[in-house]
Amino acid sequence: MSNRFLASFCAAAAATVAFAFIASAPAAAQTTGSTALFAKEGAKTWTPPRTPDGVPDLQGVYTNSTQVPLERPKNVGAKEFYTREEAEALMKKAAETHEVVAPGTYGDVHYSMAQFGLEKGQSAIAESLRTSLIIGATGRVPDLLPEARTRQAARAAANKGHEFDGPENRGLAERCIIWGAEGPPMLPIGYNSNLQIVQGKGYVAIMQEMIHDVRIIPTDGRTHVASSVHELLGDAVGHWEGDTLVVDTTNFTDRTAFRGSGEDLHVVERFTKVDPNTVRYQFTVEAPHTWAEPWSAEIPMTKIDGPIFEYACHEGNYGMPNNLSGARAEEKKLAEKK
Amino acid sequence: MTKLVFALAGACMFLATVPVWAHHSFAAEFDPQKPIKLTGTVTEMEWINPHSWIHIDVKGSDGKVTSWMVEGGSPNALLRRGFTKESLPAGAVIMIEGYQAKDGSNRANGRDITFADGRKLFLGSAGTGAPDEKTGEK
Numbered sequence: 060m061s062n063r064f065l066a067s068f069c070a071a072a073a074a075t076v077a078f079a080f081i082a083s084a085p086a087a088a089q090t091t092g093s094t095a096l097f098a099k100e101g102a103k104t105w106t107p108p109r110t111p112d113g114v115p116d117l118q119g120v121y122t123n124s125t126q127v128p129l130e131r132p133k134n135v136g137a138k139e140f141y142t143r144e145e146a147e148a149l150m151k152k153a154a155e156t157h158e159v160v161a162p163g164t165y166g167d168v169h170y171s172m173a174q175f176g177l178e179k180g181q182s183a184i185a186e187s188l189r190t191s192l193i194i195g196a197t198g199r200v201p202d203l204l205p206e207a208r209t210r211q212a213a214r215a216a217a218n219k220g221h222e223f224d225g226p227e228n229r230g231l232a233e234r235c236i237i238w239g240a241e242g243p244p245m246l247p248i249g250y251n252s253n254l255q256i257v258q259g260k261g262y263v264a265i266m267q268e269m270i271h272d273v274r275i276i277p278t279d280g281r282t283h284v285a286s287s288v289h290e291l292l293g294d295a296v297g298h299w300e301g302d303t304l305v306v307d308t309t310n311f312t313d314r315t316a317f318r319g320s321g322e323d324l325h326v327v328e329r330f331t332k333v334d335p336n337t338v339r340y341q342f343t344v345e346a347p348h349t350w351a352e353p354w355s356a357e358i359p360m361t362k363i364d365g366p367i368f369e370y371a372c373h374e375g376n377y378g379m380p381n382n383l384s385g386a387r388a389e390e391k392k393l394a395e396k397k
Numbered sequence: 398m399t400k401l402v403f404a405l406a407g408a409c410m411f412l413a414t415v416p417v418w419a420h421h422s423f424a425a426e427f428d429p430q431k432p433i434k435l436t437g438t439v440t441e442m443e444w445i446n447p448h449s450w451i452h453i454d455v456k457g458s459d460g461k462v463t464s465w466m467v468e469g470g471s472p473n474a475l476l477r478r479g480f481t482k483e484s485l486p487a488g489a490v491i492m493i494e495g496y497q498a499k500d501g502s503n504r505a506n507g508r509d510i511t512f513a514d515g516r517k518l519f520l521g522s523a524g525t526g527a528p529d530e531k532t533g534e535k
Contacts, residue, residue: 162429162432163429163430163432165424165429167429167496167508168427168429168496168506168508169508170448170468170469170470170495170508170510171470171508171510171517172470173521174469174470174510174517174518174519174521175449175470175471175474175475175520176474176475176519176520177470177474181520182474235447250470250471250474251471251473251474268473270446364477366477368472368476370447370473371445374445375443375445375447375448376447377450377468378426378447381425381426381500381504382426384500385425385426385427385428385499386499387500388499388500388501389499
Protein backbone atom coordinates (compact mmCIF):
# COMPACT_ATOMS: atom_id res chain seq x y z
CA MET A 60 0.00 0.00 0.00
CA SER A 61 1.30 3.42 -0.79
CA ASN A 62 1.12 6.39 1.49
CA ARG A 63 -1.95 8.39 0.96
CA PHE A 64 -2.69 11.99 1.70
CA LEU A 65 -5.25 12.63 4.33
CA ALA A 66 -8.08 13.27 1.88
CA SER A 67 -10.26 14.83 4.48
CA PHE A 68 -8.28 18.07 4.30
CA CYS A 69 -7.41 18.49 0.67
CA ALA A 70 -10.06 17.19 -1.68
CA ALA A 71 -10.39 18.73 -5.06
CA ALA A 72 -14.13 18.76 -4.53
CA ALA A 73 -13.75 22.26 -3.13
CA ALA A 74 -13.74 23.51 -6.71
CA THR A 75 -17.43 23.97 -6.20
CA VAL A 76 -17.05 26.35 -3.29
CA ALA A 77 -16.97 30.12 -3.52
CA PHE A 78 -15.32 32.04 -0.73
CA ALA A 79 -16.57 35.57 -0.44
CA PHE A 80 -14.57 38.22 1.29
CA ILE A 81 -15.50 41.77 2.02
CA ALA A 82 -13.42 44.33 0.21
CA SER A 83 -13.28 47.02 2.86
CA ALA A 84 -11.18 47.33 5.96
CA PRO A 85 -12.97 46.65 9.22
CA ALA A 86 -13.03 50.25 10.40
CA ALA A 87 -14.84 51.48 7.29
CA ALA A 88 -18.18 53.16 7.82
CA GLN A 89 -19.85 51.35 4.94
CA THR A 90 -23.35 50.38 5.84
CA THR A 91 -24.38 47.91 3.18
CA GLY A 92 -23.72 44.21 2.78
CA SER A 93 -21.72 42.19 5.20
CA THR A 94 -19.27 45.05 5.75
CA ALA A 95 -21.90 45.97 8.30
CA LEU A 96 -20.48 43.12 10.37
CA PHE A 97 -17.62 45.39 11.26
CA ALA A 98 -19.48 48.66 11.63
CA LYS A 99 -19.07 50.34 14.97
CA GLU A 100 -21.81 49.72 17.51
CA GLY A 101 -24.41 52.44 17.19
CA ALA A 102 -23.52 53.27 13.60
CA LYS A 103 -26.50 53.39 11.27
CA THR A 104 -26.97 49.99 9.73
CA TRP A 105 -29.52 48.12 7.68
CA THR A 106 -32.84 47.69 9.44
CA PRO A 107 -34.26 44.17 9.40
CA PRO A 108 -37.94 43.63 8.62
CA ARG A 109 -40.32 42.78 11.46
CA THR A 110 -42.26 39.65 12.30
CA PRO A 111 -46.05 39.95 12.69
CA ASP A 112 -45.59 40.72 16.39
CA GLY A 113 -43.23 43.58 15.68
CA VAL A 114 -39.81 42.20 16.61
CA PRO A 115 -36.83 41.93 14.24
CA ASP A 116 -37.08 38.97 11.90
CA LEU A 117 -33.98 36.81 12.24
CA GLN A 118 -35.56 33.74 10.71
CA GLY A 119 -33.82 31.55 8.21
CA VAL A 120 -31.42 28.69 7.70
CA TYR A 121 -27.80 29.66 8.26
CA THR A 122 -24.35 28.21 8.34
CA ASN A 123 -21.74 29.37 10.84
CA SER A 124 -18.98 27.40 9.15
CA THR A 125 -15.87 29.51 8.95
CA GLN A 126 -12.19 29.33 8.09
CA VAL A 127 -11.40 31.41 11.17
CA PRO A 128 -10.05 29.46 14.16
CA LEU A 129 -11.52 30.02 17.62
CA GLU A 130 -8.13 31.06 19.00
CA ARG A 131 -5.70 33.37 17.29
CA PRO A 132 -2.39 31.85 16.22
CA LYS A 133 0.19 33.15 18.69
CA ASN A 134 2.42 34.67 16.02
CA VAL A 135 -0.39 37.00 14.92
CA GLY A 136 -0.24 38.93 18.18
CA ALA A 137 -2.85 41.64 18.72
CA LYS A 138 -4.04 41.91 15.12
CA GLU A 139 -7.78 41.21 14.91
CA PHE A 140 -8.24 41.33 11.13
CA TYR A 141 -6.28 40.14 8.15
CA THR A 142 -6.25 42.12 4.95
CA ARG A 143 -7.95 40.38 2.08
CA GLU A 144 -4.56 39.56 0.56
CA GLU A 145 -3.31 38.00 3.78
CA ALA A 146 -6.44 35.90 4.13
CA GLU A 147 -6.15 34.69 0.53
CA ALA A 148 -2.52 33.76 1.04
CA LEU A 149 -3.39 31.77 4.15
CA MET A 150 -6.13 29.88 2.35
CA LYS A 151 -3.76 29.11 -0.50
CA LYS A 152 -1.18 27.80 1.95
CA ALA A 153 -3.78 25.65 3.67
CA ALA A 154 -4.83 24.22 0.33
CA GLU A 155 -1.25 23.22 -0.41
CA THR A 156 -0.71 21.59 2.95
CA HIS A 157 -1.03 17.84 2.85
CA GLU A 158 -0.91 15.67 5.87
CA VAL A 159 0.56 12.28 5.14
CA VAL A 160 -1.24 9.46 6.88
CA ALA A 161 0.50 6.14 7.07
CA PRO A 162 -1.57 3.03 6.44
CA GLY A 163 -1.89 0.74 9.42
CA THR A 164 -2.22 3.65 11.82
CA TYR A 165 -5.34 4.93 13.52
CA GLY A 166 -5.14 8.09 11.42
CA ASP A 167 -5.89 5.99 8.36
CA VAL A 168 -8.95 4.40 9.93
CA HIS A 169 -11.51 6.83 8.60
CA TYR A 170 -13.98 7.08 5.74
CA SER A 171 -13.22 9.58 3.01
CA MET A 172 -14.83 12.86 4.06
CA ALA A 173 -14.69 14.24 0.53
CA GLN A 174 -16.75 11.39 -0.89
CA PHE A 175 -19.59 12.40 1.40
CA GLY A 176 -19.23 16.14 0.89
CA LEU A 177 -18.14 16.65 4.47
CA GLU A 178 -14.90 18.53 3.87
CA LYS A 179 -15.12 22.08 5.15
CA GLY A 180 -14.34 23.43 1.70
CA GLN A 181 -17.24 21.57 0.12
CA SER A 182 -19.94 23.69 1.72
CA ALA A 183 -20.77 27.35 2.09
CA ILE A 184 -18.73 29.35 4.56
CA ALA A 185 -19.66 32.53 6.38
CA GLU A 186 -17.21 35.25 5.46
CA SER A 187 -14.87 36.90 7.92
CA LEU A 188 -11.43 38.45 7.83
CA ARG A 189 -10.91 37.92 11.54
CA THR A 190 -7.70 36.33 12.75
CA SER A 191 -9.68 34.52 15.44
CA LEU A 192 -13.28 34.18 16.51
CA ILE A 193 -12.23 35.34 19.98
CA ILE A 194 -11.98 39.11 19.95
CA GLY A 195 -9.60 41.33 21.88
CA ALA A 196 -5.89 41.73 22.37
CA THR A 197 -4.91 38.09 22.73
CA GLY A 198 -7.68 36.35 20.81
CA ARG A 199 -7.25 33.33 23.06
CA VAL A 200 -9.16 31.64 25.85
CA PRO A 201 -7.81 32.77 29.24
CA ASP A 202 -5.84 30.23 31.26
CA LEU A 203 -7.82 27.97 33.54
CA LEU A 204 -7.90 28.89 37.21
CA PRO A 205 -6.20 26.34 39.49
CA GLU A 206 -9.55 25.09 40.81
CA ALA A 207 -10.67 24.41 37.26
CA ARG A 208 -7.52 22.42 36.53
CA THR A 209 -8.12 20.41 39.68
CA ARG A 210 -11.69 19.72 38.57
CA GLN A 211 -10.52 18.56 35.16
CA ALA A 212 -7.85 16.29 36.62
CA ALA A 213 -10.31 14.75 39.06
CA ARG A 214 -12.75 14.02 36.27
CA ALA A 215 -10.06 12.35 34.16
CA ALA A 216 -8.77 10.35 37.12
CA ALA A 217 -12.24 9.07 37.97
CA ASN A 218 -12.70 7.64 34.49
CA LYS A 219 -9.19 6.28 34.08
CA GLY A 220 -9.26 2.56 33.44
CA HIS A 221 -13.03 2.69 32.97
CA GLU A 222 -13.18 4.41 29.61
CA PHE A 223 -15.07 1.53 27.99
CA ASP A 224 -16.96 0.01 30.90
CA GLY A 225 -20.24 1.07 29.44
CA PRO A 226 -22.05 3.86 27.57
CA GLU A 227 -21.98 6.10 30.63
CA ASN A 228 -18.18 6.18 30.48
CA ARG A 229 -18.17 7.50 26.94
CA GLY A 230 -18.48 11.15 26.00
CA LEU A 231 -21.88 12.77 25.57
CA ALA A 232 -21.34 13.16 21.82
CA GLU A 233 -20.44 9.53 21.34
CA ARG A 234 -23.67 8.68 23.16
CA CYS A 235 -25.57 10.99 20.80
CA ILE A 236 -26.84 13.05 23.72
CA ILE A 237 -25.40 16.43 22.83
CA TRP A 238 -22.58 17.82 20.65
CA GLY A 239 -19.91 19.95 22.27
CA ALA A 240 -20.28 22.78 19.77
CA GLU A 241 -23.97 23.23 20.58
CA GLY A 242 -23.12 25.22 23.66
CA PRO A 243 -24.32 27.72 24.16
CA PRO A 244 -22.16 29.38 23.05
CA MET A 245 -22.80 27.92 19.61
CA LEU A 246 -19.59 27.18 17.76
CA PRO A 247 -18.93 26.06 14.20
CA ILE A 248 -18.44 22.33 13.74
CA GLY A 249 -16.53 20.50 11.03
CA TYR A 250 -19.51 19.56 8.89
CA ASN A 251 -23.27 20.13 8.79
CA SER A 252 -22.54 23.35 10.66
CA ASN A 253 -26.03 24.69 10.12
CA LEU A 254 -28.80 26.10 12.21
CA GLN A 255 -32.31 27.38 11.73
CA ILE A 256 -33.96 30.27 13.55
CA VAL A 257 -37.74 30.23 13.89
CA GLN A 258 -39.72 32.88 15.72
CA GLY A 259 -43.16 32.83 17.28
CA LYS A 260 -44.97 35.21 19.58
CA GLY A 261 -42.82 35.53 22.67
CA TYR A 262 -40.26 32.92 21.60
CA VAL A 263 -37.21 32.42 19.46
CA ALA A 264 -36.26 28.84 18.62
CA ILE A 265 -32.87 27.84 17.31
CA MET A 266 -32.36 24.37 15.89
CA GLN A 267 -28.79 23.24 15.43
CA GLU A 268 -28.39 20.50 12.84
CA MET A 269 -25.67 18.96 14.97
CA ILE A 270 -27.35 17.27 16.66
CA HIS A 271 -30.99 18.01 16.04
CA ASP A 272 -31.50 19.96 19.24
CA VAL A 273 -33.77 22.97 19.57
CA ARG A 274 -33.07 25.80 21.97
CA ILE A 275 -36.39 27.36 22.91
CA ILE A 276 -35.77 30.89 24.14
CA PRO A 277 -38.65 32.78 25.75
CA THR A 278 -38.66 36.53 25.24
CA ASP A 279 -41.60 37.26 27.54
CA GLY A 280 -39.50 38.73 30.32
CA ARG A 281 -39.46 35.70 32.61
CA THR A 282 -36.47 35.08 34.87
CA HIS A 283 -34.26 32.02 34.99
CA VAL A 284 -35.38 28.77 36.55
CA ALA A 285 -34.32 27.97 40.12
CA SER A 286 -30.58 27.53 40.67
CA SER A 287 -31.13 23.91 41.67
CA VAL A 288 -32.19 23.09 38.12
CA HIS A 289 -29.41 22.19 35.70
CA GLU A 290 -29.84 21.58 32.01
CA LEU A 291 -27.46 20.31 29.33
CA LEU A 292 -28.15 23.37 27.13
CA GLY A 293 -28.56 25.60 30.16
CA ASP A 294 -31.62 27.76 30.77
CA ALA A 295 -31.98 30.59 28.27
CA VAL A 296 -34.05 33.76 28.48
CA GLY A 297 -34.05 36.41 25.78
CA HIS A 298 -34.99 40.03 25.28
CA TRP A 299 -34.68 42.60 22.53
CA GLU A 300 -32.35 45.58 22.68
CA GLY A 301 -33.20 47.60 19.59
CA ASP A 302 -32.59 45.26 16.68
CA THR A 303 -30.51 42.83 18.72
CA LEU A 304 -31.73 39.67 20.41
CA VAL A 305 -29.88 39.23 23.69
CA VAL A 306 -29.94 35.73 25.18
CA ASP A 307 -28.79 35.06 28.72
CA THR A 308 -28.07 31.43 29.64
CA THR A 309 -27.28 29.98 33.04
CA ASN A 310 -28.08 26.75 34.97
CA PHE A 311 -25.61 24.52 33.13
CA THR A 312 -24.62 21.08 34.35
CA ASP A 313 -20.99 20.12 34.85
CA ARG A 314 -21.30 17.48 32.12
CA THR A 315 -20.79 19.67 29.08
CA ALA A 316 -17.79 21.34 30.71
CA PHE A 317 -17.36 23.98 27.99
CA ARG A 318 -13.61 24.63 27.72
CA GLY A 319 -13.16 23.37 31.27
CA SER A 320 -16.05 25.26 32.83
CA GLY A 321 -18.93 23.74 34.78
CA GLU A 322 -22.11 24.82 36.53
CA ASP A 323 -20.57 28.27 36.94
CA LEU A 324 -20.86 29.02 33.21
CA HIS A 325 -22.83 32.10 32.20
CA VAL A 326 -23.30 32.90 28.51
CA VAL A 327 -24.64 36.09 26.95
CA GLU A 328 -25.28 35.94 23.22
CA ARG A 329 -26.25 38.73 20.85
CA PHE A 330 -27.89 38.15 17.48
CA THR A 331 -28.21 41.01 15.00
CA LYS A 332 -29.33 40.70 11.39
CA VAL A 333 -26.97 43.05 9.59
CA ASP A 334 -28.05 42.42 6.01
CA PRO A 335 -30.53 40.14 4.22
CA ASN A 336 -28.07 37.23 4.33
CA THR A 337 -26.04 37.75 7.47
CA VAL A 338 -26.51 37.49 11.20
CA ARG A 339 -23.76 38.82 13.44
CA TYR A 340 -23.49 36.41 16.36
CA GLN A 341 -21.49 37.52 19.35
CA PHE A 342 -21.06 35.90 22.71
CA THR A 343 -19.45 36.63 26.05
CA VAL A 344 -18.78 33.81 28.50
CA GLU A 345 -17.85 34.03 32.13
CA ALA A 346 -17.31 31.36 34.75
CA PRO A 347 -15.83 32.62 38.02
CA HIS A 348 -14.55 29.15 39.02
CA THR A 349 -12.94 28.61 35.65
CA TRP A 350 -11.48 31.83 34.21
CA ALA A 351 -10.26 34.97 35.94
CA GLU A 352 -12.05 37.12 33.39
CA PRO A 353 -14.80 36.83 30.78
CA TRP A 354 -13.97 36.42 27.13
CA SER A 355 -15.91 37.14 23.94
CA ALA A 356 -16.11 36.03 20.35
CA GLU A 357 -17.86 36.97 17.13
CA ILE A 358 -18.98 34.47 14.52
CA PRO A 359 -20.73 35.46 11.31
CA MET A 360 -23.66 33.40 10.11
CA THR A 361 -24.64 33.39 6.47
CA LYS A 362 -27.90 32.27 4.93
CA ILE A 363 -27.93 28.99 3.03
CA ASP A 364 -30.66 27.39 0.98
CA GLY A 365 -31.28 24.63 3.45
CA PRO A 366 -33.15 22.60 4.42
CA ILE A 367 -31.69 21.37 7.63
CA PHE A 368 -31.67 17.61 7.30
CA GLU A 369 -32.57 15.73 10.43
CA TYR A 370 -29.49 14.45 12.23
CA ALA A 371 -31.22 11.74 14.20
CA CYS A 372 -28.22 10.38 16.05
CA HIS A 373 -29.06 7.89 18.76
CA GLU A 374 -31.39 5.93 16.52
CA GLY A 375 -28.57 5.10 14.12
CA ASN A 376 -25.72 4.88 16.59
CA TYR A 377 -24.24 1.50 15.71
CA GLY A 378 -20.97 3.01 16.88
CA MET A 379 -21.77 2.68 20.57
CA PRO A 380 -22.31 -1.09 20.70
CA ASN A 381 -19.49 -1.50 18.17
CA ASN A 382 -17.05 0.46 20.34
CA LEU A 383 -17.93 -1.51 23.44
CA SER A 384 -17.72 -4.76 21.51
CA GLY A 385 -14.28 -3.76 20.26
CA ALA A 386 -13.17 -2.98 23.79
CA ARG A 387 -14.39 -6.37 25.03
CA ALA A 388 -12.47 -8.05 22.20
CA GLU A 389 -9.29 -6.18 23.16
CA GLU A 390 -9.71 -7.16 26.80
CA LYS A 391 -10.18 -10.79 25.83
CA LYS A 392 -7.06 -10.66 23.68
CA LEU A 393 -5.03 -9.21 26.53
CA ALA A 394 -6.39 -11.76 29.00
CA GLU A 395 -5.53 -14.65 26.70
CA LYS A 396 -1.95 -13.44 26.46
CA LYS A 397 -1.47 -13.87 30.21
CA MET B 398 -20.54 47.14 -1.29
CA THR B 399 -17.93 45.22 -3.11
CA LYS B 400 -17.96 41.50 -2.72
CA LEU B 401 -15.18 39.50 -4.24
CA VAL B 402 -15.94 35.90 -4.85
CA PHE B 403 -13.14 33.44 -5.30
CA ALA B 404 -13.70 30.01 -6.65
CA LEU B 405 -10.62 28.16 -5.62
CA ALA B 406 -10.18 25.07 -7.68
CA GLY B 407 -8.79 22.27 -5.65
CA ALA B 408 -8.78 24.39 -2.51
CA CYS B 409 -9.49 23.04 0.88
CA MET B 410 -9.57 24.61 4.25
CA PHE B 411 -7.38 23.29 6.99
CA LEU B 412 -8.54 24.33 10.39
CA ALA B 413 -6.13 23.59 13.18
CA THR B 414 -8.81 22.29 15.49
CA VAL B 415 -9.67 18.95 16.98
CA PRO B 416 -10.36 16.49 14.12
CA VAL B 417 -14.03 16.32 13.30
CA TRP B 418 -14.11 12.65 14.11
CA ALA B 419 -12.98 13.13 17.67
CA HIS B 420 -16.53 12.48 18.77
CA HIS B 421 -16.36 8.96 17.52
CA SER B 422 -13.88 6.52 18.77
CA PHE B 423 -12.89 4.82 15.53
CA ALA B 424 -9.88 3.59 17.44
CA ALA B 425 -12.18 1.53 19.61
CA GLU B 426 -14.17 0.11 16.75
CA PHE B 427 -11.77 -0.76 13.93
CA ASP B 428 -8.33 -2.33 13.89
CA PRO B 429 -5.57 -0.64 11.90
CA GLN B 430 -3.76 -3.99 11.87
CA LYS B 431 -6.63 -5.60 9.98
CA PRO B 432 -6.77 -3.97 6.56
CA ILE B 433 -9.34 -5.44 4.21
CA LYS B 434 -10.24 -5.27 0.55
CA LEU B 435 -13.71 -6.34 -0.40
CA THR B 436 -15.72 -6.49 -3.58
CA GLY B 437 -19.42 -6.91 -3.07
CA THR B 438 -22.92 -6.27 -4.26
CA VAL B 439 -24.92 -3.63 -2.46
CA THR B 440 -27.96 -5.07 -0.70
CA GLU B 441 -28.93 -1.94 1.20
CA MET B 442 -27.61 1.48 2.14
CA GLU B 443 -28.68 3.00 5.42
CA TRP B 444 -28.80 6.78 4.92
CA ILE B 445 -28.56 7.51 8.62
CA ASN B 446 -26.63 9.49 11.16
CA PRO B 447 -24.21 9.63 12.84
CA HIS B 448 -22.75 7.45 10.07
CA SER B 449 -24.20 5.90 6.96
CA TRP B 450 -23.79 2.17 6.53
CA ILE B 451 -23.55 0.25 3.28
CA HIS B 452 -24.50 -3.42 3.38
CA ILE B 453 -22.87 -5.66 0.80
CA ASP B 454 -22.81 -9.33 -0.07
CA VAL B 455 -19.28 -10.57 -0.67
CA LYS B 456 -18.68 -13.80 -2.55
CA GLY B 457 -15.57 -15.61 -1.39
CA SER B 458 -13.27 -17.67 -3.59
CA ASP B 459 -15.10 -20.73 -2.28
CA GLY B 460 -18.36 -19.35 -3.63
CA LYS B 461 -19.73 -18.72 -0.15
CA VAL B 462 -21.51 -15.40 0.30
CA THR B 463 -21.01 -13.38 3.47
CA SER B 464 -22.71 -10.14 4.44
CA TRP B 465 -20.66 -7.13 5.47
CA MET B 466 -21.58 -3.69 6.67
CA VAL B 467 -19.33 -0.76 5.85
CA GLU B 468 -19.27 2.56 7.66
CA GLY B 469 -19.43 5.85 5.78
CA GLY B 470 -20.08 9.50 6.55
CA SER B 471 -23.13 11.52 7.51
CA PRO B 472 -25.44 11.63 4.47
CA ASN B 473 -26.74 15.15 5.13
CA ALA B 474 -24.36 16.92 2.76
CA LEU B 475 -25.15 14.43 0.00
CA LEU B 476 -28.89 14.90 0.50
CA ARG B 477 -28.44 18.66 0.24
CA ARG B 478 -26.71 18.13 -3.10
CA GLY B 479 -29.65 16.21 -4.49
CA PHE B 480 -28.60 12.63 -3.81
CA THR B 481 -31.45 10.45 -2.58
CA LYS B 482 -31.88 7.17 -0.79
CA GLU B 483 -32.09 5.59 -4.24
CA SER B 484 -28.69 6.91 -5.29
CA LEU B 485 -26.85 3.72 -4.37
CA PRO B 486 -29.22 1.01 -5.55
CA ALA B 487 -29.21 -2.61 -4.51
CA GLY B 488 -27.23 -4.62 -7.03
CA ALA B 489 -24.48 -2.04 -7.54
CA VAL B 490 -21.02 -3.59 -7.34
CA ILE B 491 -18.57 -1.69 -5.17
CA MET B 492 -15.05 -2.20 -3.91
CA ILE B 493 -14.06 -1.30 -0.36
CA GLU B 494 -10.65 -0.65 1.08
CA GLY B 495 -10.63 -0.19 4.81
CA TYR B 496 -10.13 -1.81 8.15
CA GLN B 497 -12.05 -4.57 9.87
CA ALA B 498 -13.83 -4.38 13.21
CA LYS B 499 -11.77 -5.21 16.28
CA ASP B 500 -14.24 -7.81 17.43
CA GLY B 501 -13.73 -9.75 14.20
CA SER B 502 -17.27 -9.33 12.92
CA ASN B 503 -18.04 -8.57 9.28
CA ARG B 504 -17.90 -4.85 9.75
CA ALA B 505 -15.44 -2.46 8.17
CA ASN B 506 -14.59 1.18 8.04
CA GLY B 507 -14.90 2.11 4.37
CA ARG B 508 -11.88 4.32 3.80
CA ASP B 509 -12.01 4.16 0.01
CA ILE B 510 -15.11 3.04 -1.84
CA THR B 511 -15.20 2.74 -5.62
CA PHE B 512 -17.38 1.27 -8.28
CA ALA B 513 -16.08 -1.58 -10.39
CA ASP B 514 -14.93 0.90 -13.06
CA GLY B 515 -12.78 2.80 -10.56
CA ARG B 516 -15.12 5.77 -10.12
CA LYS B 517 -15.31 6.90 -6.51
CA LEU B 518 -18.59 6.67 -4.71
CA PHE B 519 -20.72 9.83 -4.54
CA LEU B 520 -18.50 12.89 -4.75
CA GLY B 521 -15.17 11.19 -5.03
CA SER B 522 -12.50 13.77 -5.55
CA ALA B 523 -14.66 16.33 -7.37
CA GLY B 524 -18.32 17.28 -7.20
CA THR B 525 -20.04 15.01 -9.66
CA GLY B 526 -23.60 14.42 -10.70
CA ALA B 527 -25.90 16.04 -8.21
CA PRO B 528 -26.45 19.80 -7.94
CA ASP B 529 -24.01 21.74 -5.74
CA GLU B 530 -24.94 23.03 -2.36
CA LYS B 531 -25.76 26.71 -2.73
CA THR B 532 -25.43 29.71 -0.49
CA GLY B 533 -28.75 31.43 0.05
CA GLU B 534 -28.31 34.70 -1.79
CA LYS B 535 -31.88 35.92 -1.70
